[in-house]
Amino acid sequence: xxxxxxxxxxxxxxxxxxxxxxxxxxxxxxxxxxxxxxxxxxxxxxxxxxxxxxxxxxxxxxxxxxxxxxxxxxxxxxxxxxxxxxxxxxxxxxxxxxxxxxxxxxxxxxxxxxxxxxxxxxxxxxxxxxxxxxx
Amino acid sequence: xxxxxxxxxxxxxxxxxxxxxxxxxxxxxxxxxxxxxxxxxxxxxxxxxxxxxxxxxxxxxxxxxxxxxxxxxxxxxxxxxxxxxxxxxxxxxxxxxxxxxxxxxxxxxxxxxxxxxxxxxxxxxxxxxxxxxxxxxxxxxxxxxxxxx
Numbered sequence: 001x002x003x004x005x006x007x008x009x010x011x012x013x014x015x016x017x018x019x020x021x022x023x024x025x026x027x028x029x030x031x032x033x034x035x036x037x038x039x040x041x042x043x044x045x046x047x048x049x050x051x052x053x054x055x056x057x058x059x060x061x062x063x064x065x066x067x068x069x070x071x072x073x074x075x076x077x078x079x080x081x082x083x084x085x086x087x088x089x090x091x092x093x094x095x096x097x098x099x100x101x102x103x104x105x106x107x108x109x110x111x112x113x114x115x116x117x118x119x120x121x122x123x124x125x126x127x128x129x130x131x132x133x134x135x
Numbered sequence: 136x137x138x139x140x141x142x143x144x145x146x147x148x149x150x151x152x153x154x155x156x157x158x159x160x161x162x163x164x165x166x167x168x169x170x171x172x173x174x175x176x177x178x179x180x181x182x183x184x185x186x187x188x189x190x191x192x193x194x195x196x197x198x199x200x201x202x203x204x205x206x207x208x209x210x211x212x213x214x215x216x217x218x219x220x221x222x223x224x225x226x227x228x229x230x231x232x233x234x235x236x237x238x239x240x241x242x243x244x245x246x247x248x249x250x251x252x253x254x255x256x257x258x259x260x261x262x263x264x265x266x267x268x269x270x271x272x273x274x275x276x277x278x279x280x281x282x283x284x
Contacts, residue, residue, distance in 0.1 A: 003162070003182050004182055004185050006160055006161065006162065007160075007161045007162050007182050007183055007185040007186045007189070008185040008186070008188065008189040009160060009161075009189065010156075010157045010158065010159070010160035010161025010162065010163070010186055010189070011157065011161055011185060011186035011187060011188060011189025011190040011191075011192075011193075012157070012189040012190065012192070012193045013153050013154070013156055013157025013160060013161075014153075014154055014157035014158065014161065014186065014189070014190040014193075014194075015157075015189060015190040015191065015192060015193025015194035015195075015196075015197065016153055016157070016193050016197070017150045017151070017153040017154035017157060018150075018154075018190070018193075018194045018197065019193065019194060019196075019197025019198070019200075019201070020146060020149055020150040020153060021146065021147065021150040022197065022198065022201050022207065022213070023197065023200070023201055023204070023207060023208055024142075024143070024146035024150075024207060024208050024209050025143050025146050025147060025207055025209055025210055026206065026207030026209075026210045026212060026213040026214050026215075027147075027214050028214070028215065028216075029150055029154065031154075031242075031243040031244040031247065032232075032243045032268065035243060035247065035265065035268060036268045036271075036272055039265060039268055039269050039272065040272055040276070045136070045140070045143075045144050045147075046143050046144055046146075046147040047147070049144045049145070049147040049148040049151065050147040050148065050150060050151035050154075051151060051247060052148060052151060053147070053148045053149065053150060053151020053152040053153075053154065053155055054151045054152075054154060054155040054158075054244065054247050054248045055155065055247070055248065055250060055251045056151070056152045056155060056251075057151070057152050057153070057154060057155015057156040057157070057158060057159055057248055057251075058155055058156075058158070058159040058164065058248055058249065058251045058252060059251050060152065060155070060156050060159075061155075061156055061159035061160060065160075068252055069158075069159040069160075069162075069164045069165070069249075069252075070162075070164070070165045070168075071164050071165055071166070071249055071252055071254055071257065072165055072166065072167035072168075073166045073167070073239070073240070073241075073254070073256040073257060073260075074167065075166070075238065075239050075240070075256075077256070077259060079238055079239065080239055080256055080259050080260050080263070081259060081260075081263045082235070082238065082263075083234075083235040083236075083238035083239035083241070083260065083263070084235065084239070084241075084246070084259070084260040084261065084262065084263025084264040084266075084267060085235070085263045085264070085266060085267040085270075086231050086232065086234050086235030086238070086267065087232055087235035087236055087239075087241070087242060087243065087246070087260075087264050087267065088235075088243075088263065088264035088265060088266060088267025088268040088269075088270075088271070089228075089231060089232075089267035089268070089270060089271045090228050090229065090230070090231030090232030090233070090234070090235060090267075091228070091232045091242075091243055091268070092228070092267075092268050092271040092272055093224055093227065093228025093231060093232075093271055093275075094224070094225050094226075094227070094228025094229035094230075094231070094232055095216065095218075095224075095225060095228070096229075097232055097242050097243050097244070098236075098242040098243075098244065099154075099242075099243070099244050101229070102187060102190070102191075103187075103190045103191060103194050104194060104198075106187075106191050106194075106195075107191050107194035107195040107197075107198045108198050108215075111219070111221060112216070112218065112219065112220075112221055112225060115221045115225060115226060115229075116225055116226070116228075116229040117229075119225075119226045119229035119230045119233065120229040120230065120232050120233030120236065121233065122230070122233065123229070123230040123231075123232075123233025123234050123236075123237065124173050124233040124234070124236045124237035125173050125174075125175055125237065126237070127173075127233065127234045127236075127237030127238055128170055128173040128174050128237045129174070129175075129176055131237070131238065132174065132176075132177060
């Protein structure tokens with residue numbers, strides 16, 4: 001029960017973050033877009049501030065909750081590298097990731113984002129299923 | 136940098152902090168749980184579905200308010216994609232992203248936020264992810280620059 005409450009409240013904070021950025025700056029809180037533009041040297045001040053905020057978030061959680069958030073990553077490192085490359089390349093090619101298409105796009109009822117979410121969810125579920133066959 | 140520009144940086148920082156705190160609280164920073172959520176045919180852990188539910192609920196409420204605003208508080212206009220077309224780029228790119236997400240259980244937000252914990256594996260993932268982003272934008276840079284005004 002508490003696990004569900006924590007995930008729901010965490011989700012609400014993520015939604016709030018997207019509302020802050022849209023209301024104040026008129027920008028989509030999409031992490032792949034912000035990181036990609038930062039790498040291109042576009043909108044560096046606000047982009048860097050957002051990413052620094054992302055780093056501060058878990059530290060704030062540590063101060064409030066008394067423990068670091070749990071991170072269990074057991075995937076072998078060659079797969080970690082391959083997965084990272086695919087996530088980076090694919091999220092830029094598809095103009096967004098879980099935050100831009102998922103949190104902001106779905107909330108705006110964007111057809112494009114609905115199609116993108118359907119595509120990446122289907123691919124992710126299929127990938128986990130196939131990897132499970134060989135585990 | 137004038138006053139409005141400084142305020143935009145402060146707003147972006149606030150948004151990032153709330154985002155990072157939300158990720159930490161929600162369990163999205165844990166790749167094992169994300170992969171458990173995606174593993175619908177075996178030991179499905181549906182709890183992370185509530186992250187998306189909570190996020191979209193609050194975001195939808197906020198976006199309904201935003202629709203009544205003529206412009207954002209700190210800028211002259213909203214910067215939204217004008218593209219309406221669902222093309223192969225969108226679908227194939229999203230599928231490529233989904234494969235990587237399924238393989239490791241990290242998407243861009245959690246990958247960057249988890250760097251605070253100083254774990255080698257997530258740092259390696261983030262480095263590869265940024266390289267993938269840079270590789271894409273190097274190849275298709277001109278097309279992207281038109282969109283990022």
